[in-house]
Amino acid sequence: MALSPIPGLIPVYEDYARCIHCGLCLNACPTYRLWNLEADSPRGRIHQMIHVEQGEVPVTDSFVDHIDKCLDCRACETACPSGVEYGKLVEYARARIERDYRRPLLSRVARDVVYRRLLPYPKRIATVARLLRFYQRSGLQSLARFTGILKLFGLDKRERLLPRVDSNFFYDRLGKTFPATGERRARVAFFAGCVANVTFAELNAATIRVLTANGCDVVVPNGQLCCGALAAHAGVRDVARELARNNLRAFLLNDVDAVVTNAAGCGSTLKEYDHLFTPGEPEYGQASAFAKKTRDVTEFLTALGLSALLKALPLRVTYQDSCHLLHGQKVREAPRKLLRAIPGLDLVELPYSDLCCGSAGVYNVTQTDASLELLAEKMHCASATGAQVIATSNPGCLLQMRAGAEIYQSNQQVLHVIELLDQAILN
Secondary structure, eight states: OOOOOOOSOOOOHHHHHTOOOOOTTGGGOHHHHHHOOGGGSHHHHHHHHHHHHTTSSOOOHHHHHHHHTOOOOOHHHHHOTTOOOHHHHHHHHHHHHHHHOOOOHHHHHHHIIIIIHTTTOHHHHHHHHHHHHHHHHSSHHHHHHHHTHHHHTTOHHHHHTOOOOOSSOSGGGTTOEEOOSSSOOEEEEEEOOSTHHHHSHHHHHHHHHHHHHTTEEEEOOTTOOOOSHHHHHHTOHHHHHHHHHHHHHHOOGGGOSEEEESOHHHHHHHTTGGGGSOTTSTHHHHHHHHHHHEEEHHHHHHHHOOOSOBOOOOOEEEEOOOHHHHTSSOOOHHHHHHHHTSTTOEEEEOTTTTSOOSOTTTHHHHTHHHHHHHHHHHHHHHHHTTOSEEEESOHHHHHHHHHHHHHTTOOOEEEEHHHHHHHHBOO
């Protein structure tokens, strides 16, 4: 029986062969730094991919394990002198695993629930969020931690990384337009995300306030769904494609100057929507146009220029690069320029800021021990800066670093760059 083809961008041999095994990626790879194993380095994983792609070996348990342990942080792309597009290689490898490999029952059920039955459905996300909010605020969370029942079931580490659910959700802003303050300088469509609607509603609201204060009309299209990043990274490409189709219908590009997001992980996928389709498919042209108009909010504001008056924030701040902003979108200076624009703010560089914090989508759930090892090193570096605030540009990084601040009692606030700008704007 012939296997169904894997849709979307399919790497060719030259994509793999571009890796010359020079090893310059090794020190940039978080998992190689952790374990010093060739099989858990970018070039080692590419070597395994080639053997599988050429049919020399099947998709084995070992292959799946090494590919699963990759954070898909894409730091190797930044380090690579040969221009290897590792992100598209690992996502294709995971799509092949999804098609050719039968995972254990519990894993199959969990993946089905998360990627197929939860993330594409806002009402289901809201229902789960309400249950989690009840757990967090009713005293059940404190009781579960105190009694040790979480540790008994091996859930204690994962539970510490859970996001805090907002009191109010962002869904009531969908379908609305927020006018610019003063002279209109641009008109943008805001991508609100999926889980961010229930765990980062205030960040989304702050993003709208900052954009309008700087002369932007902000449209929040109704009907938008999850960007599909988590599904794409996990190899569940059919779900990612369907979510992309929905969002291409929801966003009217002729009406706006840019599609803006405050989530680096979402932005990286939105800018690569064309990777989910082949040139012969009708969605390919739409996806390419959509990708060209997508901007991270820090990237967009830096290019537009700040027009809002800012008050002083006498804070010492360090900045953690979000992997999919720095390595995926190649945006490094924009968030730093915005932070330096705030009067009184002292920006100090974070050692190894370009290394992943361990969040990586759902990595802190699927590979919790490795995630926490990376977080420990990150918090050590952050503490060494003496900063009162750790700033970053992605909700996943915010969750991870906030968990780190709590675990290590660093007494540091963790905020999005936009939240600091929002605090600084004179009302």
